[in-house]
Amino acid sequence: MIPGDADAELRRLADDPSFQHRDAALRAIRFRAGGDVADLVAIEDDPHPCAMTDVVFAMAGSKRTWLNWVPMPGEAICNVADEVGSRRAQGEDMGLIRLALSAAEPASAITAANRVMGEVELGIGDFPAPDIRVPLRRGRYAVWRYDGTDPVPAVAAPSAAAARVLHEVGGEPWASPLSGYVQAAPLGELPLNDLLGLLAHLPGPPDTPRWEYLNQSTPTYWFRLLQPWVCLGLLHHASHEPWANSTRREVLIDLALGIEDWTADAALFALVTAAYRERELRTEVHDLVRARLNAAASAPRLVTIEESLAHLMLITPGCTADDRGLATAVLERAAQVDDTGEDTDDAPPPPSQAGKRRWWQRRG
Structure with a gap:
């Protein structure tokens, strides 16, 4: 403790x-x-x-992002879902018939919001470059595909047993990534298809007082949290395989460099955890985190996971002065956004959900 x-x-x-x-x-x-x-x-x-x-x-690492807690969802669609879920928890009969976003948001965020609100008619105004649907590097493993503008799981649903293991493992937060790694070992005993299925199909939270309480304010948080737990479990998958040619390494790297999604920083978090435990992994993991952060920081549009990636860069073994400078600049730029979503200086608009256009229409 x-x-x-x-x-x-x-x-x-x-x-x-x-x-x-x-x-x-x-x-x-x-x-x-x-x-x-x-x-x-x-x-x-x-x-x-x-x-x-x-x-x-x-x-x-107490009370530090990624070392002790997973970042909260920052997407516009999750803000709406949390409001809807909170009002419903207070007894309000609130429903939606349609929801529109000015630009695409991560597949996991959209799915998490749907799990909270129920299916709604979703309109996405634009897929600005770089297209969120295009991976940084196409690999063998992916958990999402797109049917036009709609994200769809690219893997089968997990078994009920897999969801039970996830609830047992992830019902409480980790004290540190190192203890989280140990705690996630039972997940590593699941078949790979179950682990991948958990990442995309997003089973609901455990039936515990902690999650009953959180569901009254931020019901999307469970879905943000569960993916890092599953990725820590992936570190245990087929652990007899030498790391360099292992399935667990290939899956995590494919996710880390896949589409712009919560699964990308969740996979990177697991890789950073592995780098603390195994010195020989540190150079490769550092380069992966920096590559993903570079892609986010250079995008001429909002990237909702950019701040999360910056926090992750700051705790990655081998983080250099240049890495820290970029990550710090990302976080400082985001902090300069006021409540209207406008910059306080002449810098390009930073990544923040504050300036994201969003609107919804209630039922009845």
Whole structure:
């Protein structure tokens, strides 16, 4: 368990002469103050790793994006779905007959919204370049295809047993990616078709007090969260296969460089987790994260996962000053957007759902 005040606990450990991992505690303090991923990597690379170094790693990442929690959905369609779901949870008989977006949003976001609202007539005004439907690199594995403007699962639905395992594994958040990796092991025992099916068909949340509460305010969040859990499970798939030629590596890279979607940053998150555990993976994983962030940052349109990718870049082993500069610029640019969706300076419009046109029509 992570203490309520991680900073105070880390200072206590760093000042305790009897604590065997004082250097790790000092590195954690430095990471929390300065954000240099080298300090985080040094904790995992402790010459005498044990359960306590994992706890220090978790405290270092406490309340940090991707290290302790998955980013909230930022898409316009999810904002609408959360409002509809919240009103329904409060007893309001709210329905929609149609919904229109000025531009396409990720397939997973659209599917998550439909799972919350029910099927509605959806109109998409445009697929601006680069077309969200076109992968960065076409691989063998994909979980989405498009029927014109409509995203459709490209894989079969998962079994009921697979959904039960997902609920057992993902019902609570992870303390850190490292503990999440261990927690996701039962998912790795599922057939590959079930894992891919979970990513696209998006089963509903567990029937627990935590998710009953979240469903009253942000019902789309479960669908955003479940995909990183499944991708952590993919790290365990056919673990006997050498990484370089493994199915798990091929699937995760194909998803990471596939269409612009939540599955892309979920797969990258799993790869970053693997890079912490295995030093020899770090160069390749770093290059994959940077390639996806480059594509998002260079797009002359809104990319709803760009901020998520920037946060991921900042925790990727091997993150350089140049990587950090790009990621920080993305996050600072997004923060400059005011409530109307307009920039506060003359820079190009940043990626944010704030300026996204959206409208809906209620039933009755």
